[in-house]
Amino acid sequence: MSTTNLAVIPGDGIGPEVTAEALKVLEVASPVKFEQTRYDLGAERYLATGEVLPESVLAEIKEQDAILLGAVGGKPNDPNLPPGILERGLLLKLRFELDHYVNLRPSRLFPGATSPLAAAVLDKGEIDFVVVREGTEGLYTGNGGAMRVGTPHEVATETSVNTAYGVERVVRDAFARAQARPRKKLTLVHKTNVLVNAGSLWWRITQQVAEEFPDVTVDYLHIDAVMIFLATDPSRFDVIVTDNIFGDIITDLAAAITGGIGLAASGNINSSREFPSMFEPVHGSAPDIAGQQKADPTAAILSGALLLEHLGHPEAAAAIDAAVLADLAERGSEPRTTSEVGDAIAARV
Amino acid sequence: MSTTNLAVIPGDGIGPEVTAEALKVLEVASPVKFEQTRYDLGAERYLATGEVLPESVLAEIKEQDAILLGAVGGKPNDPNLPPGILERGLLLKLRFELDHYVNLRPSRLFPGATSPLAAAVLDKGEIDFVVVREGTEGLYTGNGGAMRVGTPHEVATETSVNTAYGVERVVRDAFARAQARPRKKLTLVHKTNVLVNAGSLWWRITQQVAEEFPDVTVDYLHIDAVMIFLATDPSRFDVIVTDNIFGDIITDLAAAITGGIGLAASGNINSSREFPSMFEPVHGSAPDIAGQQKADPTAAILSGALLLEHLGHPEAAAAIDAAVLADLAERGSEPRTTSEVGDAIAARV
Numbered sequence: 001m002s003t004t005n006l007a008v009i010p011g012d013g014i015g016p017e018v019t020a021e022a023l024k025v026l027e028v029a030s031p032v033k034f035e036q037t038r039y040d041l042g043a044e045r046y047l048a049t050g051e052v053l054p055e056s057v058l059a060e061i062k063e064q065d066a067i068l069l070g071a072v073g074g075k076p077n078d079p080n081l082p083p084g085i086l087e088r089g090l091l092l093k094l095r096f097e098l099d100h101y102v103n104l105r106p107s108r109l110f111p112g113a114t115s116p117l118a119a120a121v122l123d124k125g126e127i128d129f130v131v132v133r134e135g136t137e138g139l140y141t142g143n144g145g146a147m148r149v150g151t152p153h154e155v156a157t158e159t160s161v162n163t164a165y166g167v168e169r170v171v172r173d174a175f176a177r178a179q180a181r182p183r184k185k186l187t188l189v190h191k192t193n194v195l196v197n198a199g200s201l202w203w204r205i206t207q208q209v210a211e212e213f214p215d216v217t218v219d220y221l222h223i224d225a226v227m228i229f230l231a232t233d234p235s236r237f238d239v240i241v242t243d244n245i246f247g248d249i250i251t252d253l254a255a256a257i258t259g260g261i262g263l264a265a266s267g268n269i270n271s272s273r274e275f276p277s278m279f280e281p282v283h284g285s286a287p288d289i290a291g292q293q294k295a296d297p298t299a300a301i302l303s304g305a306l307l308l309e310h311l312g313h314p315e316a317a318a319a320i321d322a323a324v325l326a327d328l329a330e331r332g333s334e335p336r337t338t339s340e341v342g343d344a345i346a347a348r349v
Numbered sequence: 350m351s352t353t354n355l356a357v358i359p360g361d362g363i364g365p366e367v368t369a370e371a372l373k374v375l376e377v378a379s380p381v382k383f384e385q386t387r388y389d390l391g392a393e394r395y396l397a398t399g400e401v402l403p404e405s406v407l408a409e410i411k412e413q414d415a416i417l418l419g420a421v422g423g424k425p426n427d428p429n430l431p432p433g434i435l436e437r438g439l440l441l442k443l444r445f446e447l448d449h450y451v452n453l454r455p456s457r458l459f460p461g462a463t464s465p466l467a468a469a470v471l472d473k474g475e476i477d478f479v480v481v482r483e484g485t486e487g488l489y490t491g492n493g494g495a496m497r498v499g500t501p502h503e504v505a506t507e508t509s510v511n512t513a514y515g516v517e518r519v520v521r522d523a524f525a526r527a528q529a530r531p532r533k534k535l536t537l538v539h540k541t542n543v544l545v546n547a548g549s550l551w552w553r554i555t556q557q558v559a560e561e562f563p564d565v566t567v568d569y570l571h572i573d574a575v576m577i578f579l580a581t582d583p584s585r586f587d588v589i590v591t592d593n594i595f596g597d598i599i600t601d602l603a604a605a606i607t608g609g610i611g612l613a614a615s616g617n618i619n620s621s622r623e624f625p626s627m628f629e630p631v632h633g634s635a636p637d638i639a640g641q642q643k644a645d646p647t648a649a650i651l652s653g654a655l656l657l658e659h660l661g662h663p664e665a666a667a668a669i670d671a672a673v674l675a676d677l678a679e680r681g682s683e684p685r686t687t688s689e690v691g692d693a694i695a696a697r698v
């Protein structure tokens with residue numbers, strides 16, 4: 001039995017609780033043994049030590065095979081926690097340093113899951129799509145500035161930087177994922193009618209890469225039109241590829257529509273495998289319910305399935321998926337504790 | 350009876366049909382007489398003459414009191430119509446030249462209107478909010494560029510430009526609108542944890558202007574969180590203020606959620622009244638159903654109400670609103686023609 005080195009970042013709030021359940025299920029499902037190393041990173045560490053992500057820790061993490069992250073973030077409006085410091089200093093820093101150019105976010109309407117969408121919309125067909133969000137470029141590059149700050153003449157800018165190199169690799173990854181799915185459909189989302197420079201680059205590269213995947217159907221939608229389709233006909237989507245900020249926006253809506261953020265898993269993937277990829281639930285640290293065994297660990301568990309799939313264990317990933325599906329289908333109205341949900345899913349694997 | 354000069358841009362596709370009904374209702378409701386001047390602008394004119402918005406036409410429009418626009422846009426993928434040419438050359442050009450810094454988009458769930466949201470969500474409360482979208486800055490300024498185009502080393506940028514001047518005037522306008530509403534609540538939407546320069550400017554100015562409006566409750570949400578709340582609890586919103594691109598995205602989702610884009614009205618407003626403001630339905634020109642009397646003119650009619658309100662005739666605007674409300678409440682499943690809907694609403698005013 002080979003060993004895989006796994007960095008575990010439980011984080012803050014409900015992070016440690018949901019991570020524990022994800023690990024419980026991972027250990028049952030995985031054909032390989034995980035050698036775990038825990039890293040205490042997040043709001044608590046920052047508040048105690050002033051450290052967000054020490055260089056030595058980053059260097060260690062870079063040597064791991066994969067990363068499982070719970071959630072990071074302190075209490076809202078904590079005066080000792082500058083806004084955005086953990087997001088930029090930890091989450092985005094890891095995405096950029098580990099070159100996580102594929103931010104993968106599947107959206108499925110699981111049987112039994114409640115969705116705010118009426119039956120009329122859901123009747124249009126099964127909802128099962130993935131968003132391939134670019135993770136290392138766009139408006140997330142920190143290319144902005146400000147002058148005359150605090151005066152009536154202040155000018156503040158944010159620049160979205162897009163490169164052929166960056167766009168092509170993520171578009172190619174999305175095409176490959178589309179090709180591996182039954183419907184083989186890819187939708188590029190952008191705002192080409194306004195963002196003409198970046199839009200043109202995304203558009204041209206998508207057309208070029210499409211030639212390598214003649215069996216994939218290619219479609220284009222403006223980001224505003226996507227809002228309408230997600231709310232009225234989400235079953236039309238199969239694989240969506242889009243930039244960093246549009247992907248951020250789309251995936252939260254997609255999660256809300258397909259049963260809530262409590263089920264949304266994500267992978268921050270370096271498809272070229274130079275660096276470890278990182279898997280995390282889309283939800284936050286929810287400090288208000290932390291430590292009470294109230295959090296739903298399903299998104300963390302599904303993130304574990306994405307991790308197994310990425311590491312080359314598709315059967316084990318499918319087993320977790322099937323166990324989650326079965327568990328969801330039989331969820332009653334009785335609330336269960338975080339670990340009861342983890343136990344139930346682990347037992348089914 | 351005083352006279353008001355009204356520029357009418359019927360546009361393409363269903364534009365002329367819905368504009369005719371909006372004018373029908375406007376004429377019944379308005380306490381002032383409109384002196385109409387029609388401007389043939391849009392895809393048809395461009396295809397026939399190569400002209401999008403001649404300077405002389407722009408100069409004439411600038412002298413009008415207000416503008417009513419139907420919809421512009423040709424057939425999808427018309428090879429003779431370069432993508433984005435009408436959007437940028439006409440719609441955005443008018444917004445920028447006429448300094449339409451307040452892009453106003455009300456969202457209401459009208460009685461009788463169908464919404465894809467399940468009863469469970471709608472039960473949380475009445476849905477009635479307005480989005481005040483900044484209309485002259487941000488990513489819409491055309492501040493982008495590209496280098497090494499077409500090579501593997503292409504870099505394409507888009508810069509969001511935000512000024513204290515531009516942010517303050519739209520935020521102040523939004524506060525004034527919030528103060529005039531029963532709930533007096535304003536939600537700033539941005540992505541301050543990532544877009545730190547622009548986000549900080551929007552945040553600080555909102556805090557500053559809030560001091561002038563002590564009776565308005567101020568709230569902040571990241572754009573991704575807004576997606577979740579719009580899909581699960583839209584009744585929490587009263588006035589949303591946000592930048593140009595986030596406003597573009599939010600308003601289409603809001604329209605989809607509250608009964609569809611067929612009911613969404615908008616105003617492109619120059620609140621300082623140096624230039625005429627422009628009112629238009631949010632929907633497009635829908636060339637596939639043009640000329641068939643199938644289009645719903647309600648959004649155009651409601652845009653007429655916004656126009657009357659802007660021109661200082663709130664009672665007349667309220668009369669149109671009430672007529673639309675009554676019409677919607679009694680809409681059966683029998684389809685009516687575009688002009689039947691207009692007639693019915695005009696008769697109720």
Ligand SMILES: CC(C)[C@H](C(=O)O)[C@@H](O)C(=O)O
Binds near residue numbers: 091543
């Ligand atoms: C926390 C934040 C920086 C992050 C993002 O914007 O990417 C989050 O919203 C996400 O989607 O993972």
Ligand SMILES: CC(C)[C@H](C(=O)O)[C@@H](O)C(=O)O
Binds near residue numbers: 440441
């Ligand atoms: C047509 C397009 C340029 C426009 C915009 O992005 O503002 C439209 O989507 C809108 O919302 O009015």
